[in-house]
Amino acid sequence: MNTTGRSLAQMLKGGVIMDVTTAEQAKIAEAAGACSVMALERVPSDIRRDGGVARMSDPLMILEILAAVTIPVMAKVRIGHFVEAQILEALEIDFIDESEVLTPADPFKHVEKTGFKAPFVCGARDLGEALRRIHEGASMIRTKGEAGTGNIVEAVRHVKTMNEGILALKDLNKEEMEFLAQEYRVPVELLEETRRLGRLPVVNFAAGGIATPADAALCMQLGCDGVFVGSGIFKSSDPAKMAHAIVQAVIHFKDPLKLAELSAGLGDAMAGLEIGTLGTRMQERGL
């Protein structure tokens, strides 16, 4: 278990992690109150539009962003691409996102994350996926949602599915727990720990489709520990203002009056996409 990785994830709670593609954007994000930034070459909505194979970002760009801000920096590797992960660790990245937003590299397996000192965050749609990733060594989980759509519906589906999965553990007897552990392909002890805690044993953020302060607060009220915002910031008409409002919506997620104030006069949020019209569903990558 990556103890210090899990601890860093705990320090990110109640915060917003923003996708940035340049050092300049990273500085805007930090000034707006981001608790961490995700360095990548193209935000998910552009990856979706451009098509082709999406890979780990250029180390030069990642190093520029590492040098530009004092908050922790994350970067993405393709699912199963352990060499991209080795490279990011060599760059002394603070967190590695093994992400379905990039084109998967291994059709069979995720990265064996226990062998790394750098902590990993992974996407999940339900309790089984989340526990498989944790068992592989992930120090943090996020919902997959449907990245690059500005549509919150899939993130909500994943948070609720995970919450229901955890709640359902309550009523299981020993035999049923062992059966479920087999179905999930995880040790029964991990399932028992989850039942005892009444939540995932690691920090769980919302991601994939968050585009407004209200979206962010919705995920927080559903029980997430914080949020990732990808395309939602720098594809809006006033990124600094939108970023600042989403950060405060996560602080005051239970206060509708505050949320009303924060939602006012933000300009245009990113243009959204209906899930039914999508050619590629990134969430179906790497189960």
Add this chain to the structure above:
Amino acid sequence: MIGILAIQGGYAEHEAVLAGLGLPFKEVRSLADTEGLTGLIIPGGESTVMDQFMQKYELKEWLLERAHDSSFVMFGTCAGLILLARYGLLDVEVERNAYGRQLDSFVAEVEVQGLGKVRGHFIRAPKIVRVGQGVEVLGEHQGVPVVVKQGAVWGISFHPELASDSTLHAAIFSC
């Protein structure tokens, strides 16, 4: 009633420790939450985020006023220590991320004067590089001060709350 700054970061872990000690607490996000507080915990998290919104929500001003009350207890862990130093509430100089990036984070035990060993996580920890005259150093790690106290203001570079170690919380708040 102990306040726990709940702008961002690991505030829930401090709540769990205080709950375990049977001490009453409440979350502080705005001035309206500060009434009747006898102390404030500033948790770990990102100091840039907490600093920005403590200023915006006038919590910094409120805290600076509390400094005139010698019985008002302040306890900063990691990012909290950075803010106490930056606001001049604790006469130490702190260097952010001086232990290195996340790859250099570690878990260690610290011998604290009068309290014995305290277990803590050092996560992208700040380093205390200068200690002022009125500041007591109560614990060191490899020769570097990591537990300091000035009157009722306590600052530490690490996170005992992540190791579920309540020794320091008990000593600071149970009197």
